Amino acid sequence: MQSVTTQKIGNILVIVVNNPPVNALSWHVRQGLSDGVDQGLNDPEIEAMVLRCDGNTFIAGADITEFGKPPQGPDFNQVLRTIESATQPVVGAIHGTALGGGLETALVCHYRIAVPSAKLGVPEVKLGLLPGAGGTQRLPRIVGVEAAATMCSLGEPVSASKAASMGLVDRIAGEGSLAEDAIAYAKELIAVGPRATRDLPVKGDTAIIEQLKAANARKWKGFEAPYANLACVEAATKLPFDEGMAFERAEFMKLMGGSQSAAQRHMFFAERQAAKIDGLPKDLPLRTVNKVGVIGAGTMGGGISMNFLAKGIPVTIVEMVQENLDRGVGVIRKNYEASAAKGRFTTEQVEGMMALLTPSLTLESLADCDLVIEAVYENMDVKKEVFGKLDAICKPGAILASNTSYLNVDEIAAATSRPQDVLGMHFFSPANVMKLLEVVRGEKTAPDVLATAMAIGKKIGKVAVVAGVCHGFIGNRMLSTRQQPAMQLLLEGATPEQIDKVHTDFGMPMGPFQMSDLAGLDIGWHRDPSRVETIRDALCAAGRFGQKNGKGFYDYDAKRVGTPSAEALAIIEEFRATSNLPKREISEQEIIERTLYPMVNEGYKILEEGKAQRASDIDVVWIYGYGWPIYRGGPMFWGDLEGAGKIVEALERHGVAVAESLKAKA
Numbered sequence: 013m014q015s016v017t018t019q020k021i022g023n024i025l026v027i028v029v030n031n032p033p034v035n036a037l038s039w040h041v042r043q044g045l046s047d048g049v050d051q052g053l054n055d056p057e058i059e060a061m062v063l064r065c066d067g068n069t070f071i072a073g074a075d076i077t078e079f080g081k082p083p084q085g086p087d088f089n090q091v092l093r094t095i096e097s098a099t100q101p102v103v104g105a106i107h108g109t110a111l112g113g114g115l116e117t118a119l120v121c122h123y124r125i126a127v128p129s130a131k132l133g134v135p136e137v138k139l140g141l142l143p144g145a146g147g148t149q150r151l152p153r154i155v156g157v158e159a160a161a162t163m164c165s166l167g168e169p170v171s172a173s174k175a176a177s178m179g180l181v182d183r184i185a186g187e188g189s190l191a192e193d194a195i196a197y198a199k200e201l202i203a204v205g206p207r208a209t210r211d212l213p214v215k216g217d218t219a220i221i222e223q224l225k226a227a228n229a230r231k232w233k234g235f236e237a238p239y240a241n242l243a244c245v246e247a248a249t250k251l252p253f254d255e256g257m258a259f260e261r262a263e264f265m266k267l268m269g270g271s272q273s274a275a276q277r278h279m280f281f282a283e284r285q286a287a288k289i290d291g292l293p294k295d296l297p298l299r300t301v302n303k304v305g306v307i308g309a310g311t312m313g314g315g316i317s318m319n320f321l322a323k324g325i326p327v328t329i330v331e332m333v334q335e336n337l338d339r340g341v342g343v344i345r346k347n348y349e350a351s352a353a354k355g356r357f358t359t360e361q362v363e364g365m366m367a368l369l370t371p372s373l374t375l376e377s378l379a380d381c382d383l384v385i386e387a388v389y390e391n392m393d394v395k396k397e398v399f400g401k402l403d404a405i406c407k408p409g410a411i412l413a414s415n416t417s418y419l420n421v422d423e424i425a426a427a428t429s430r431p432q433d434v435l436g437m438h439f440f441s442p443a444n445v446m447k448l449l450e451v452v453r454g455e456k457t458a459p460d461v462l463a464t465a466m467a468i469g470k471k472i473g474k475v476a477v478v479a480g481v482c483h484g485f486i487g488n489r490m491l492s493t494r495q496q497p498a499m500q501l502l503l504e505g506a507t508p509e510q511i512d513k514v515h516t517d518f519g520m521p522m523g524p525f526q527m528s529d530l531a532g533l534d535i536g537w538h539r540d541p542s543r544v545e546t547i548r549d550a551l552c553a554a555g556r557f558g559q560k561n562g563k564g565f566y567d568y569d570a571k572r573v574g575t576p577s578a579e580a581l582a583i584i585e586e587f588r589a590t591s592n593l594p595k596r597e598i599s600e601q602e603i604i605e606r607t608l609y610p611m612v613n614e615g616y617k618i619l620e621e622g623k624a625q626r627a628s629d630i631d632v633v634w635i636y637g638y639g640w641p642i643y644r645g646g647p648m649f650w651g652d653l654e655g656a657g658k659i660v661e662a663l664e665r666h667g668v669a670v671a672e673s674l675k676a677k678a
C-alpha cells in the first residue's frame with residue numbers, strides 16, 4: 013500500500029497521506045508528499061491542491077523511530093519549501109491531531125481548514141526537542157510571538173476553535189465532511205491565490221519570553237529544550253526568515269545530539285511499551301469493571317477512590333468507624349472543592365462525583381463490586397483477614413486487589429479460595445495525583461485479571477507497569493538500596509543536606525532524608541526511646557518524627573519548608589561518635605556511586621529475577637512514581653549512559669554485590 017496517493021478532482025489535486033497508526037512523516041511519506049506536490053505543480057489543469065490524511069489523524073509528527081538513524085529519503089525542510097512555494101493555493105485539511113512536523117506541514121500549506129474536534133500543537137519540547145522544520149519561525153508569523161512562544165515551550169496543543177481564533181485555522185469544516193469542505197474551500201481560494209507563511213511579518217511582543225521563563229522556572233529546572241524553543245522564537249523576531257531557519261536548525265541539531273532528548277524519546281516509547289504484557293494476546297477479553305470498592309478511607313483509600321469518581325465510575329468506600337469514614341469522605345470533598353476553586357472542575361462536576369461515592373461501614377456492601385481495592389494498614393495478618401472476608405462476600409469473578417507497597421501478594425491471595433482473582437494495585441501517594449500504578453502479578457493471577465487491572469489503570473489516567481512479587485516490588489525495592497547507604501554515609505561524615513543536595517542537583521524532587529522526613533521517621537520505630545541502635549532511633553528518641561511534627565533530619569516551619577537543623581546534626585554527630593568510624597570528607601561523586609549506582613544494580617537484579625518485564629518499565633516506575641528527572645531517562649537508561657564498566661568498578665570498590673547481568677555488560 014502506498015503511503016501517499018493523489019486524486020484529481022476536476023481542477024483540484026487531493027494528496028492523501030495514509031501511514032498508520034498516526035501518519036508520521038516516515039521517509040516514504042516525505043517522498044510521497046514531494047512527488048504529490050510535484051504532480052500538482054506540473055499539471056496545468058490543477059489550480060489548487062488539498063493535503064489531507066486518511067485514518068484517525070492528520071500527520072502527528074516526524075517519525076520518531078527514524079531519529080538517530082542515517083537519513084533516508086528527501087529532506088523534510090526541502091519538501092516543506094516546495095509546498096510553500098507552490099504557485100497554486102494549497103489547503104491543509106486537518107482532523108485528529110496535527111502535531112510537530114504535522115503542524116509544520118500544515119504551516120506551509122497556504123490555508124488551513126480543520127474539523128471542530130481537531131487539535132494542533134508542537135509537542136517537540138516533551139521529547140527534549142523543538143519544532144525543527146520551521147515551526148519556531150513560521151508560528152510567530154501566523155499566531156504571533158505570545159502564542160508561538162507559549163505553544164513551543166509548553167508543547168500543549170490547542171483546540172480547533174482556539175486555533176481559529178488565533179488565525180492558525182482559517183476555516184472550520186463539518187465534523188464528518190472535511191474532505192468535501194476542503195475541496196470546496198480550495199475552489200474558493202483559486203481566485204485568492206497562494207499565501208506563503210514565510211513572507212508574513214512576525215507579530216507581537218517578546219516580553220512573553222521572560223514571563224514564561226519566570227513562570228516555569230521550577231518546572232523547567234534542569235531542562236534544555238524549553239529554553240532552546242524560546243531562543244528560536246525570539247530569533248524569529250530579530251532575524252530574516254532564512255537566517256532564523258538556520259538558527260533553528262543549529263539549535264535543533266544540538267538538542268537532537270544531546271542526552272536529554274535521547275532520554276525523553278526513550279521515555280515516549282517506554283511509557284507505551286509498559287502497557288504491553290509479554291505473552292498475552294492484545295485482544296484478550298477483559299473483565300467488566302463498572303463498580304469499584306475501596307477498603308480504607310485514609311489518605312491512600314481516599315486518593316484511590318478519587319481516580320475512579322473522576323472517570324464516572326461509582327465507588328463504595330468502607331471504613332470500620334463512622335468518624336473515620338466521615339473524615340475520609342470530607343477530605344475527598346475538600347480536595348475536589350480545592351480543584352474546583354482552581355477552575356479544574358465546576359461545582360456541578362464536584363457534586364456529580366460525590367454522588368457516585370457510597371460511604372459504608374460494612375464489607376458486605378462490596379458484594380456487587382467488580383473490583384475491590386484494599387488500602388488498609390500495612391500488616392500481613394490484617395490484610396489476610398480482610399481478603400478472607402472478601403472471599404466470602406464478593407461476587408464470583410470480582411477482582412480483589414491489594415494496595416500493599418511491600419507485602420507478599422501470593423500470601424494475601426492464599427487467604428482466599430480464588431487466588432486467580434487476586435493481584436496488587438500499588439498506587440503512589442497522593443494517589444489521585446501520582447501517575448504510576450504498579451500492578452503486581454501474583455503467581456496464580458489470571459491473565460485476564462492482570463490485563464483488566466492494566467486497562468483500568470490506563471482508564472483512570474495512570475501509567476501502569478507490571479511488577480512481580482518481591483519485597484517492595486520494583487520501586488520501593490530499589491528505593492531501599494538508596495536509603496541504606498545514605499544512612500551509612502552519615503556515619504562516615506556526610507550531612508543530610510549534602511547528600512540531599514546531590515540528589516536534587518541531579519534533578520530528583522527530594523533527596524533520601526527529605527523523603528524520610530516526609531514519610532515520617534517513626535514509621536516502623538520500636539517506640540522505646542532508651543533503645544538507640546540507629547540514627548533514626550536517635551532522632552525519634554529526641555522526638556524528631558519528621559515533617560509531621562516540624563522536626564526530623566531538618567527543622568520545618570509552618571509551611572513545611574525545611575532548613576538544616578543544628579539539633580539534628582548534633583544528634584547525628586553524637587550517634588556517629590559511637591560508631592568508631594573516622595570522620596572524613598565525602599565527595600559528590602562518592603554520594604552518586606553509593607546511593608545511585610546501587611539502584612541501577614538492583615534494577616538488573618529485578619530483571620534477572622523476572623520481577624519486571626523490561627528495563628524500560630523500571631525507568632517508567634522511577635519517573636512516574638518517584639520524580640526521577642525525565643531528561644535523565646530513568647535509572648536503567650541513565651545507567652547505560654554512565655556505562656556499565658564504570659558502575660561495576662565503583663560498586664565493587666564499595667563492596668556491593670554486583671548483579672551478574674550488569675557485570676556481563678561491563
Ligand code: 3H9
Pocket residue numbers: 033034036072073074075076077088109111112113114116135136139141142143144145147281284285
Ligand atoms: C517532530 O515532529 C520533529 C519535527 O519538528 C521535525 C524536525 C526536523 N513517530 O500514543 P499512541 C506510535 S517530533 C513514530 O499509543 P494515541 C506509538 O509509539 C514528533 N511513532 O496513540 C504507538 O506505537 P505502538 C512530534 C509514533 O492515539 C502508536 O503510534 N510529534 C509517533 O494515544 C500509537 O500511539 C509528537 O511528539 C511518531 N511521531 O495518541 C506526537 N507517534 O502501537 C507524538 C506515535 O507500537 N505522538 N507513534 O505502541 C502522540 O502524542 C500520540 O501518539 C498521538 C496519538 C496523540 C498522536
